[in-house]
Amino acid sequence: MNRLLIVEDDENLALLYQSALKRAYFSTEIARNGLEALDILDKQHIDLIISDIMMPDMDGYELADSLRSAGFDLPILFITAKDRFEDKKRGFDLGVDDYMVKPIDVKEMILRVEALLRRAQIVHEQELTVGQTTLSQATYQVESPTLTENLPQKEFLLLYKLLSYPNKIFTRQQLMDEIWGMDSDSDERTIDVHIKRLRNRFANNSDFSIETIRGLGYKAVVQA
Numbered sequence: 001m002n003r004l005l006i007v008e009d010d011e012n013l014a015l016l017y018q019s020a021l022k023r024a025y026f027s028t029e030i031a032r033n034g035l036e037a038l039d040i041l042d043k044q045h046i047d048l049i050i051s052d053i054m055m056p057d058m059d060g061y062e063l064a065d066s067l068r069s070a071g072f073d074l075p076i077l078f079i080t081a082k083d084r085f086e087d088k089k090r091g092f093d094l095g096v097d098d099y100m101v102k103p104i105d106v107k108e109m110i111l112r113v114e115a116l117l118r119r120a121q122i123v124h125e126q127e128l129t130v131g132q133t134t135l136s137q138a139t140y141q142v143e144s145p146t147l148t149e150n151l152p153q154k155e156f157l158l159l160y161k162l163l164s165y166p167n168k169i170f171t172r173q174q175l176m177d178e179i180w181g182m183d184s185d186s187d188e189r190t191i192d193v194h195i196k197r198l199r200n201r202f203a204n205n206s207d208f209s210i211e212t213i214r215g216l217g218y219k220a221v222v223q224a
Contacts, residue, residue: 001137001160002117003027003044003178007037007051007063008079017050017079020106021113025126025137027178034058038066044177046074048116050109053080053087061094068095075116079104130163130222131207146204154179155201158194162220163208171217191218 004021008014009032018028029046031037033055040046049067053060064076075097080087083101091099097119098112128135133144140156142149151159157179162170170178172188180186195218199210208222 001025001027001157001164002047003029004113005029005031005037005040005046005049007031007034007049007055007060009033009052009055013052016106017109020110024110024113026113032056034060034063034066037063041067041072045174048075048077048113048120050077050079050113053078053082053091061090064091064094064096073120075120077109077112077116079109128160128163133205133207135160135163142202144205144207147202149201151201155194155198158191159198159210159220162210162218163222166208166220166222169213169216169219175217 004026006014006017006021006028008017008030014030014032018030021028029040029044031040034051035058037049037051038058049063051060051063058066060078060080064078067074067076076095077098077100078091078096079100079102081102082088088099097116100109100112126137128137133142135142135156137156137160140151140153142151142156142159158175161175161178172191175191176186176188180190195210195212202208206223208220211219211221213219
């Protein structure tokens with residue numbers, strides 16, 4: 001599940017965007033300005049940013065300039081009331097990938113987000129297929145020739161995350177932040193418990209396995 005960062009000081013708009021993105025199976029974080037956005041980016045992985053321009057403390061232009069200067073190449077979509085050609089040119093000159101002028105159609109926003117993720121070669125699908133195993137985000141169902149089962153939400157999201165990035169090592173803390181949220185009271189041992197359950201469920205699945213990387217965390221290995 002891709003994680004998007006909404007940078008918008010208008011709370012109602014931020015919640016509107018968040019609601020639409022969640023219905024499209026995106027995970028979201030919200031920041032009220034560029035400084036809060038940088039703080040979130042420092043702590044967790046973000047796949048794409050949706051940002052206003054006119055915000056206090058650090059505006060959208062400053063945020064984009066800071067990210068591109070630091071070598072961050074994640075897609076950035078500006079959604080703003082600034083509709084002059086000069087405003088758009090400044091955004092694109094700073095490295096922004098797309099630009100929408102308020103008021104917007106949130107359905108069009110979803111289409112643009114999906115296009116930007118495809119361009120960045122980041123996969124956002126409601127289904128993930130690994131060999132003969134299919135995972136459906138809409139139902140949290142995992143279907144294979146030997147087993148069809150609806151998983152508890154956290155187990156499904158944990159498995160989906162690992163299988164979306166085969167051979168990538170995730171620390172327990174990264175998985176906690178991604179799936180349980182940074183404000184969760186659960187500790188990292190929760191990950192171990194869920195991994196054990198997943199291994200037991202899919203012990204006979206020949207399409208993938210979940211490996212422990214001692215001292216680091218876990219990774220999924222997909223069978224060729």
